[in-house]
Amino acid sequence: MARYGDGYAHGGGPPRAFGSAAAKARAAWQDLGRPGSPLLWGQGYIALSDADKGRDYLRDYYAFTGPFAERIAAGALTTAREVRDFVRGYSDEGCDELVLFPGTADPDEVDRLAEALP
Known part of the structure; x- marks a missing residue:
């Protein structure tokens, strides 16, 4: 990532795990003398319309x-609060x-996500 890429894409998990990996990515970037900072990407899964169906899909x-x-x-x-906390946590860690990603094919996932975010 630091030698050839533009940044780091985290495979998922809680914000603190992203923060730890992002710190390592930033350090590697600096160690190689790259200008600026690496782009930092994160991901998560939502299942707001049907938590059980979303979890079953992920399993x-x-x-x-x-x-x-x-x-x-x-x-x-699976809740609006979890989404807000997750987004805030990743933002606080510099994402x-x-x-x-939606865990169901229900188009309502997009509407529920929009409602969950400020």
Whole structure:
């Protein structure tokens, strides 16, 4: 990332995990004498319209990870408050771009996400 890329894309998890990885990315960037700062991307999953369906989807999608799939499913954001806290946490940790993937195919996910954000 620091030698050839434009930044770091975090694979998901809580804001504190992103913050730790972002600090390492920034340090590597500086160690190589790159100007400016790396772009920092994060991601999360939402399941606002049907929490159980969203978690089931994540368990199935990540089944190849074995028991870790349950941890991923448990991290799905299922309430407006969780979404706001997650977005705020990533912002506080210096995230430049945050992608929130829906865990269901329900188009209402987009509306519910819009309602959840200030």
